[in-house]
Amino acid sequence: TQLFDRIAAAAKNYPKPADVKFGYGTAGFRTLGKRLPSVIFSVGLLAVLRSQRFNGKAIGVMVTASHNPEADNGVKLVDPAGEMLEQSWEAYATTLANCASPEELVAAYKQLAEQLHINIGAPASVVYAADTRPSSPELIKALEAALAAFGDHVSTNNIGVTTTPILHYVVKATNDTTGEYGVPTIEGYQKKTAAAFKTLIGNRGPLKPLPVDCANGVGALSLADFAKHIGDLLPFKPLNTQLNKEGVLNYQCGADYVKTKQQLPPSVAESGLLNQPDNRGASFDGDADRLIYYYLKGGKTFRLLDGDKIAVLAALFIGDLVTRAKLTDKIQVGVVQTAYANGSSTKFIKSRNIPVTCTATGVKHLHHAALNYDIGVYFEANGHGTVLFSDDALETLKKTEPESPDQDRAVKHLIALSELINQAVGDALSDLLLVEVVLAHRGWGAEEWDAGYEDLPNRLVKVEVPDRHIFHTTDAERKLTSPAGLQARIDEAVLKVEQGRSFVRPSGTEDCVRVYAEAATSSAVDTLAAAVTDIVK
Numbered sequence: 001t002q003l004f005d006r007i008a009a010a011a012k013n014y015p016k017p018a019d020v021k022f023g024y025g026t027a028g029f030r031t032l033g034k035r036l037p038s039v040i041f042s043v044g045l046l047a048v049l050r051s052q053r054f055n056g057k058a059i060g061v062m063v064t065a066s067h068n069p070e071a072d073n074g075v076k077l078v079d080p081a082g083e084m085l086e087q088s089w090e091a092y093a094t095t096l097a098n099c100a101s102p103e104e105l106v107a108a109y110k111q112l113a114e115q116l117h118i119n120i121g122a123p124a125s126v127v128y129a130a131d132t133r134p135s136s137p138e139l140i141k142a143l144e145a146a147l148a149a150f151g152d153h154v155s156t157n158n159i160g161v162t163t164t165p166i167l168h169y170v171v172k173a174t175n176d177t178t179g180e181y182g183v184p185t186i187e188g189y190q191k192k193t194a195a196a197f198k199t200l201i202g203n204r205g206p207l208k209p210l211p212v213d214c215a216n217g218v219g220a221l222s223l224a225d226f227a228k229h230i231g232d233l234l235p236f237k238p239l240n241t242q243l244n245k246e247g248v249l250n251y252q253c254g255a256d257y258v259k260t261k262q263q264l265p266p267s268v269a270e271s272g273l274l275n276q277p278d279n280r281g282a283s284f285d286g287d288a289d290r291l292i293y294y295y296l297k298g299g300k301t302f303r304l305l306d307g308d309k310i311a312v313l314a315a316l317f318i319g320d321l322v323t324r325a326k327l328t329d330k331i332q333v334g335v336v337q338t339a340y341a342n343g344s345s346t347k348f349i350k351s352r353n354i355p356v357t358c359t360a361t362g363v364k365h366l367h368h369a370a371l372n373y374d375i376g377v378y379f380e381a382n383g384h385g386t387v388l389f390s391d392d393a394l395e396t397l398k399k400t401e402p403e404s405p406d407q408d409r410a411v412k413h414l415i416a417l418s419e420l421i422n423q424a425v426g427d428a429l430s431d432l433l434l435v436e437v438v439l440a441h442r443g444w445g446a447e448e449w450d451a452g453y454e455d456l457p458n459r460l461v462k463v464e465v466p467d468r469h470i471f472h473t474t475d476a477e478r479k480l481t482s483p484a485g486l487q488a489r490i491d492e493a494v495l496k497v498e499q500g501r502s503f504v505r506p507s508g509t510e511d512c513v514r515v516y517a518e519a520a521t522s523s524a525v526d527t528l529a530a531a532v533t534d535i536v537k
């Protein structure tokens with residue numbers, strides 16, 4: 001009861017704003033930063049319970065709102081293996097966040113602990129970090145106030161201002177009792193990643209300088225940190241690195257800007273760094289878990305190299321390495337996409353005999369499906385993704401006794417790739433290094449990478465509807481089951497255009513439904529997107 005009193009006393013400093021209903025969605029809690037202190041406090045309580053549920057393994061708390069505007073903020077919980085919070089606990093997070101008073105919060109917390117048979121006096125461990133948003137320090141204080149209420153039996157590790165994928169890495173490394181995954185610190189991450197990158201580049205460096213748009217976010221810090229570990233092997237040209245200037249985070253820059261607007265950020269265009277034909281550039285989002293590449297074809301025409309292009313590049317390269325390692329009968333490489341992946345990319349991957357799975361939107365679904373392959377490459381078109389190596393695949397690699405120097409190299413490169421690529425979550429920095437490794441091995445520039453397949457013209461339309469919750473989907477969100485009759489009308493519209501494909505789903509992060517359409521030509525896709533938008537409205 002002393003504990004409950006301490007929680008109630010601390011919670012008084014973080015009253016829940018009236019008239020707001022919080023919900024833990026695909027991206028955790030996300031809204032204006034100034035509305036969030038009470039939410040973060042409640043997340044602190046839940047993190048402790050979650051850790052106790054796993055006998056004291058470390059749970060992560062990341063304070064970030066990714067690519068959202070600067071005034072927003074958010075919070076996500078990270079499970080012991082470095083993965084997103086298990087879905088069944090999202091409802092508990094929502095319950096705690098919506099308690100109207102300290103008394104209600106304590107009662108809900110107590111009830112939850114009883115329901116889950118968790119001993120609230122058991123040890124727990126919480127690792128946390130924040131991005132560079134101005135509201136983050138206040139929110140971290142709210143989190144610490146919640147954790148402090150528990151006293152000594154909760155150990156905490158504040159890793160400070162860092163990227164979302166580094167926090168995931170630290171959580172995974174902290175809980176890895178074999179110690180093989182890596183040292184559980186930011187420096188441990190940087191060193192491990194740099195060592196794998198050096199192995200993979202070998203004598204192929206130094207690489208061509210690479211402009212990186214850091215969205216004026218925390219990625220600028222980790223990029224600068226990382227650069228120190230690799231010397232001039234890959235000279236970065238960092239852009240949008242202003243971390244202390246107000247209002248610039250994600251503003252007219254970053255991966256989301258590039259993907260949505262399908263154009264260069266003005267700052268990147270003005271830098272002139274992309275004017276030589278074949279010079280590639282990259283953009284991170286605000287917390288550096290998303291990556292988009294691009295270049296100017298012939299020094300002029302903007303060309304996007306998005307998550308689909310990265311997935312194709314990675315999957316074919318890894319597939320070739322598995323062949324050279326003579327392990328095709330033991331290691332299956334597969335790709336996981338969502339319905340937003342361009343149809344041309346899916347067709348192209350299948351034409352190379354690599355299996356493709358389609359899942360619902362949201363990283364946790366992709367991550368889960370990728371675990372079904374020995375090496376699972378998953379990417380959302382918007383640039384969030386990674387490559388997962390199963391324990392079995394790693395073991396197979398480690399015990400292979402190569403019979404030729406080429407086989408030996410292939411095996412070593414596959415092992416180094418598993419160390420380069422963040423095994424917990426999508427990571428803009430490690431994905432960028434993956435791209436650079438493949439380009440270096442292939443001897444390719446952006447244009448050769450881009451040459452594999454041509455995207456079908458596509459449109460993504462946000463439609464505001466009175467109630468998005470009446471929209472229900474099936475078949476990895478590619479078909480509507482309700483409202484009744486809508487899907488049949490969409491099917492009809494699709495049949496009217498060449499190579500047409502379209503689907504409608506409610507957004508998990510915004511109050512709207514999204515219409516996606518693609519077709520053989522730009523005018524056909526305009527027609528299709530407009531027709532489906534009309535049907536939905």
Ligand code: NG1
Pocket residue numbers: 026027340361362363380382384506507508509510514
């Ligand atoms: P919603 O709002 O559910 O469409 C968006 C992105 C997802 C994913 C999540 C999480 C699109 C079409 N949707 O989801 O891919 O990144 O945000 O941040 O890009």
Ligand code: ZN
Pocket residue numbers: 066067285286287288289290
């Ligand atoms: Zn992000």
